[in-house]
Amino acid sequence: MKKKEAKERISLLIAELERHNHNYYVLNAPEITDFQYDLLMLELQQLEKMFPEFASKDSPTQKVGSDILPDKSSQDSSPLSQFEQIPHKYPMLSLANTYDMGELEAFDERIAKTTDTPYTFSCELKFDGTAICLTYKDGRLSRALTRGDGTKGDDVTRNVLQIPSIPHSLVPGSGYPDEFEIRGEIYMPYKSFEKLNLQRIKDEEQPFANPRNAASGSLKTLDPKIVKGRGLECTLYHLITDIPVAATHLEALQKAAQWGLPVSEHAKECRGISEVEKYIAFWDTERKTLPYATDGIVIKVNQLQLQSSLGFTAKSPRWATAYKFKPEEALTKLLSIDYQVGRTGAITPVANLEPVQLSGTKVKRASLHNAEQMQLLDIHIGDYVYVEKGGEIIPKITRVAPEKRGFDIVEAVFPAVCPECGTPLVKDEDEAKHFCPNSDFCPPQIKGRFIHFIGRKAMDINAGEATIEQLFSKGYIKELDDLYTLTRDQLLSLEKWKEKSVSNFLESLEKSRKVPFERVLFALGIRYIGETTAKNLAAEFKSMENLASATREQFLSTEEVGEKLADSLIAYFTDQRHLGIIKRLADAGLQMSVDESKKIIKSEILAGKTIVISGNFSISRDDMKALIERHSGKVGSAISGSTAYMVAGEKCGPSKLTKAEKLGIEIISEEEFYKLINKQ
Numbered sequence: 141m142k143k144k145e146a147k148e149r150i151s152l153l154i155a156e157l158e159r160h161n162h163n164y165y166v167l168n169a170p171e172i173t174d175f176q177y178d179l180l181m182l183e184l185q186q187l188e189k190m191f192p193e194f195a196s197k198d199s200p201t202q203k204v205g206s207d208i209l210p211d212k213s214s215q216d217s218s219p220l221s222q223f224e225q226i227p228h229k230y231p232m233l234s235l236a237n238t239y240d241m242g243e244l245e246a247f248d249e250r251i252a253k254t255t256d257t258p259y260t261f262s263c264e265l266k267f268d269g270t271a272i273c274l275t276y277k278d279g280r281l282s283r284a285l286t287r288g289d290g291t292k293g294d295d296v297t298r299n300v301l302q303i304p305s306i307p308h309s310l311v312p313g314s315g316y317p318d319e320f321e322i323r324g325e326i327y328m329p330y331k332s333f334e335k336l337n338l339q340r341i342k343d344e345e346q347p348f349a350n351p352r353n354a355a356s357g358s359l360k361t362l363d364p365k366i367v368k369g370r371g372l373e374c375t376l377y378h379l380i381t382d383i384p385v386a387a388t389h390l391e392a393l394q395k396a397a398q399w400g401l402p403v404s405e406h407a408k409e410c411r412g413i414s415e416v417e418k419y420i421a422f423w424d425t426e427r428k429t430l431p432y433a434t435d436g437i438v439i440k441v442n443q444l445q446l447q448s449s450l451g452f453t454a455k456s457p458r459w460a461t462a463y464k465f466k467p468e469e470a471l472t473k474l475l476s477i478d479y480q481v482g483r484t485g486a487i488t489p490v491a492n493l494e495p496v497q498l499s500g501t502k503v504k505r506a507s508l509h510n511a512e513q514m515q516l517l518d519i520h521i522g523d524y525v526y527v528e529k530g531g532e533i534i535p536k537i538t539r540v541a542p543e544k545r546g547f548d549i550v551e552a553v554f555p556a557v558c559p560e561c562g563t564p565l566v567k568d569e570d571e572a573k574h575f576c577p578n579s580d581f582c583p584p585q586i587k588g589r590f591i592h593f594i595g596r597k598a599m600d601i602n603a604g605e606a607t608i609e610q611l612f613s614k615g616y617i618k619e620l621d622d623l624y625t626l627t628r629d630q631l632l633s634l635e636k637w638k639e640k641s642v643s644n645f646l647e648s649l650e651k652s653r654k655v656p657f658e659r660v661l662f663a664l665g666i667r668y669i670g671e672t673t674a675k676n677l678a679a680e681f682k683s684m685e686n687l688a689s690a691t692r693e694q695f696l697s698t699e700e701v702g703e704k705l706a707d708s709l710i711a712y713f714t715d716q717r718h719l720g721i722i723k724r725l726a727d728a729g730l731q732m733s734v735d736e737s738k739k740i741i742k743s744e745i746l747a748g749k750t751i752v753i754s755g756n757f758s759i760s761r762d763d764m765k766a767l768i769e770r771h772s773g774k775v776g777s778a779i780s781g782s783t784a785y786m787v788a789g790e791k792c793g794p795s796k797l798t799k800a801e802k803l804g805i806e807i808i809s810e811e812e813f814y815k816l817i818n819k820q
């Protein structure tokens with residue numbers, strides 16, 4: 141590689157790795173697998189070795205990834221940093237890692253060169269969670285810090301006190317030092333992870349991608365009560381005392397166990413690399429039976445004196461390394477690609493694969509995301525592809541095996557027209573996906589509109605996707621108002637429907653006639669009109685009639701209605717078909733105007749103020765919005781110059797934060813918000 145090329149590649153790799161660090165540590169939402177990340181890191185390390193003139197101290201190869209949110213001015217205690225940051229007494233470093241058994245021998249040789257005395261290794265599971273540093277003073281847990289950027293971490297003591305396996309006080313008289321640190325990993329067992337995600341899906345919140353993100357996201361919540369219910373666990377693996385309590389690492393862990401601390405029960409002393417390899421081979425299969433995620437094995441020099449003479453590099457100890465398990469992947473043939481049309485008209489390419497066994501299940505389909513991803517993979521029908529299970533339910537294709545490419549391959553061409561209705565597809569520049577614009581007549585989009593209409597936050601009608609599917613395929617429903625003219629006989633003709641289900645359905649249909657106007661407006665599924673915008677429009681225009689006769693300018697002068705939204709509203713209300721649907725829904729008895737008598741106003745504290753909420757709170761987002769409204773405030777969906785406050789919760793959107801900062805909008809925490817409205 142030429143110098144110029146190397147320089148360019150290095151800066152590209154640095155930018156990419158920094159972006160992925162931010163996704164992983166701060167947003168808890170990685171885009172790529174750990175394995176793909178490690179490959180990028182390895183490439184950068186090799187290039188920096190070949191071209192040392194381009195290596196710098198700031199490179200990700202030299203730094204520990206930081207989990208601290210970028211602060212607007214790190215000197216102050218702005219609510220952005222959310223937790224107090226406290227310097228670590230000893231830097232909290234990362235570990236060198238490898239996927240290659242051969243490198244373990246090199247690791248051993250490097251150590252052997254430095255000493256004449258015999259040494260052994262401690263082999264341990266590498267827990268896939270988030271690192272924690274605990275300080276015990278006089279037998280009591282006095283502080284818990286996250287790794288942060290390695291030199292200072294977030295003080296999460298209040299949250300850590302809610303984790304049952306972490307003792308608040310140690311076994312009296314067990315000989316613990318007056319003050320010491322112990323480090324370990326907080327993780328979420330699979331069972332708790334599944335339970336949490338089911339609940340989040342039910343609450344229409346974004347599920348966590350994997351147990352690691354769930355653990356680290358939970359630890360960073362501002363409300364310790366939330367942490368309590370999340371089923372987090374902890375295993376400790378690194379004791380740091382000023383005066384040595386043992387000669388070896390494993391003895392030190394044993395001591396910690398006697399003091400009452402949770403240390404790994406699977407740590408084992410290995411004599412030489414061949415024993416290490418046996419330990420790895422054993423756990424590579426056995427780990428699948430563990431109730432929590434592990435992503436490798438950590439190998440540490442067991443003798444503490446040798447550890448201290450080996451010391452550290454800027455990023456990791458020289459006395460330890462991690463052997464990481466490759467993510468399970470399977471190689472199979474790509475048979476064809478289906479282009480699925482979603483409810484909003486978005487097109488998703490889905491690969492049909494020759495069935496293959498992967499982590500205990502048979503995989504037949506995998507997502508290809510969008511046209512760009514297909515291009516990046518350079519994928520052809522007939523190619524052999526690697527599939528991997530990410531956190532998502534449907535596996536993904538990570539790469540093609542070009543060496544297995546035959547002569548019978550066919551180029552995979554992204555369609556120009558909608559596979560369901562034949563309408564030419566469109567793609568906005570700022571969106572990754574292609575769309576079918578025929579929202580009124582494209583069958584999956586019609587069904588999608590019904591599913592949206594019956595949803596909990598819309599009309600809350602007692603039916604599911606399967607019912608809509610049947611009603612649509614029998615030709616009973618075409619327009620939204622058709623739901624209100626369904627007959628008992630039509631309903632009884634549906635598969636598995638009996639008198640009871642018919643009555644339940646009709647009852648919920650009856651109830652939906654009382655659903656407030658703002659939800660009716662949301663239920664119509666007008667493009668870009670979410671729950672909050674529907675509320676704002678309802679508050680401003682008061683009735684469907686007023687909305688239908690409003691001008692573009694009037695829409696634009698409404699809170700948070702921009703050009704795109706105003707155009708969408710005008711297009712919707714100038715279509716005679718839509719006006720017909722609205723008329724028939726009104727005839728069916730739906731609420732077409734605001735019922736002012738229903739508003740329970742508690743105070744005027746937030747009158748004239750628009751408040752944007754972002755992230756998750758200890759109460760549901762709906763309750764949070766209701767609270768704002770009951771105190772006469774308006775809920776905004778996007779930050780603008782007229783936003784009075786932004787309430788930042790857990791997993792708060794970083795782009796919203798940046799925008800709020802730029803515009804000088806006051807950012808407050810959930811607790812500060814409660815103080816504002818005087819609620820304890």
Ligand code: IVH
Binds near residue numbers: 267
């Ligand atoms: S020892 C000075 N032991 O893996 C280094 N780390 O990828 C001390 N981890 O930052 C770390 N299990 O968060 C150690 N048994 C174990 C571990 C472990 C998981 C984590 C830890 C570390 C990361 C490196």
